[in-house]
Amino acid sequence: MPKLGIYLHIPYCLHKCGYCDFNSHKINSGEMSSYVQAQVREIRHYAPQFEGRKVQSVFFGGGTPTTLPTEDLASILNALREHYSLESDCEITVEANPATLELGYLRNLRAAGYNRISIGVQSFQKDELALLERVHSAEEADQTIDQAKAAGFDNLSLDLMFALPGQTLSSWRDTLQKALKKKPAHLSAYNLTIEPDTAFHKHRERGLLTMPPEDFQLELFKETLTALNDAGYKQYEISNFAQPERECRHNINYWENGDYLGLGAGASSYIEGERFRNTALPSRYIAEIVKAGQAVEFTERLNPAGAMGETLMLGLRMMQGLDIPRFEKRFKVSFIKTYEKILDALLKKNLVDLDSNRLALTSKGLFLADSVILEFLP
Ligand code: SF4
Numbered sequence: 500m501p502k503l504g505i506y507l508h509i510p511y512c513l514h515k516c517g518y519c520d521f522n523s524h525k526i527n528s529g530e531m532s533s534y535v536q537a538q539v540r541e542i543r544h545y546a547p548q549f550e551g552r553k554v555q556s557v558f559f560g561g562g563t564p565t566t567l568p569t570e571d572l573a574s575i576l577n578a579l580r581e582h583y584s585l586e587s588d589c590e591i592t593v594e595a596n597p598a599t600l601e602l603g604y605l606r607n608l609r610a611a612g613y614n615r616i617s618i619g620v621q622s623f624q625k626d627e628l629a630l631l632e633r634v635h636s637a638e639e640a641d642q643t644i645d646q647a648k649a650a651g652f653d654n655l656s657l658d659l660m661f662a663l664p665g666q667t668l669s670s671w672r673d674t675l676q677k678a679l680k681k682k683p684a685h686l687s688a689y690n691l692t693i694e695p696d697t698a699f700h701k702h703r704e705r706g707l708l709t710m711p712p713e714d715f716q717l718e719l720f721k722e723t724l725t726a727l728n729d730a731g732y733k734q735y736e737i738s739n740f741a742q743p744e745r746e747c748r749h750n751i752n753y754w755e756n757g758d759y760l761g762l763g764a765g766a767s768s769y770i771e772g773e774r775f776r777n778t779a780l781p782s783r784y785i786a787e788i789v790k791a792g793q794a795v796e797f798t799e800r801l802n803p804a805g806a807m808g809e810t811l812m813l814g815l816r817m818m819q820g821l822d823i824p825r826f827e828k829r830f831k832v833s834f835i836k837t838y839e840k841i842l843d844a845l846l847k848k849n850l851v852d853l854d855s856n857r858l859a860l861t862s863k864g865l866f867l868a869d870s871v872i873l874e875f876l877p
Pocket of ligand 1: 512513516563
């Protein structure tokens with residue numbers, strides 16, 4: 500039976516950052532304890548469906564999971580342990596914001612069984628953190644990383660962000676170097692994109708925010724690849740870099756289009772070809788769970804062309820590329836015959852590498868990943 504990943508969404512944050520389009524809401528202490536109870540109930544609701552299925556990774560994301568007291572994070576994890584078969588070396592990640600953490604809190608998390616932490620640093624520059632409306636300083640982030648290590652989180656990941664308005668090559672280099680000095684096991688470096696319905700989108704419409712030109716964004720990305728490669732990190736996905744054996748298991752399962760169960764407000768699941776998503780508003784999620792034990796508001800089964808396109812889209816994000824025999828086994832098609840024309844065109848432009856087992860982006864294709872991937876979508 501294929502292994503399972505479990506995602507738990509904690510939708511609360513100290514402040515809504517201007518660029519954020521995640522399902523995140525300002526902390527609401529009256530609601531948060533009901534939310535925890537609802538999530539435990541949802542955990543129980545799905546348990547019979549996944550009896551005997553090994554869970555290889557658990558990921559608490561948000562929002563900011565660490566806005567919850569550690570007792571709550573421990574009780575959610577305990578409920579998972581009680582009702583699902585977590586592997587003995589199950590990767591258990593919690594996303595964290597430096598402004599919510601201190602040493603005692605981190606020690607409690609580690610004692611509760613969390614064994615991986617992903618800290619949203621984003622930048623070590625004061626002006627960039629202010630622009631992003633982050634509620635922590637560079638010094639706090641620096642201190643939090645040390646405290647997380649002292650608490651026993653050796654599997655530690657840092658999130659950084661580039662292509663920020665006003666960012667320079669030297670400020671990005673400085674952020675990268677400060678992050679590397681901490682020797683994290685894993686680094687994610689995302690470029691800022693302005694999504695609709697965010698404060699940043701409105702600012703840009705009003706001419707208050709100017710994004711760096713695309714060629715400069717590319718230069719920043721190339722700088723990232725050089726700096727991280729020189730420091731011994733392996734790029735295993737477009738935006739993700741790891742020391743040996745420290746790739747994020749949970750995300751690899753997602754990019755390989757494996758099964759995952761999403762619990763919490765707005766969480767998505769993908770189980771045996773079916774995708775379903777919970778209602779997003781936390782208060783409505785709580786009410787639905789109280790009523791029915793689950794809060795699904797949308798379900799779809801992708802048609803074969805859609806499912807193949809999605810598998811390609813996710814697989815090409817990984818440096819190892821798409822596993823062609825696995826793709827053919829799953830969809831019962833000849834990969835080469837199905838995509839012959841597209842592959843010919845991309846090979847001529849040196850955007851992809853192809854052998855009988857793998858299709859992967861070339862280094863040129865990596866910089867144009869979004870448009871290459873689009874070619875395969877129906
Ligand atoms: S901390 Fe993260 S999830 Fe919360 S508002 Fe900021 S970007 Fe969004």
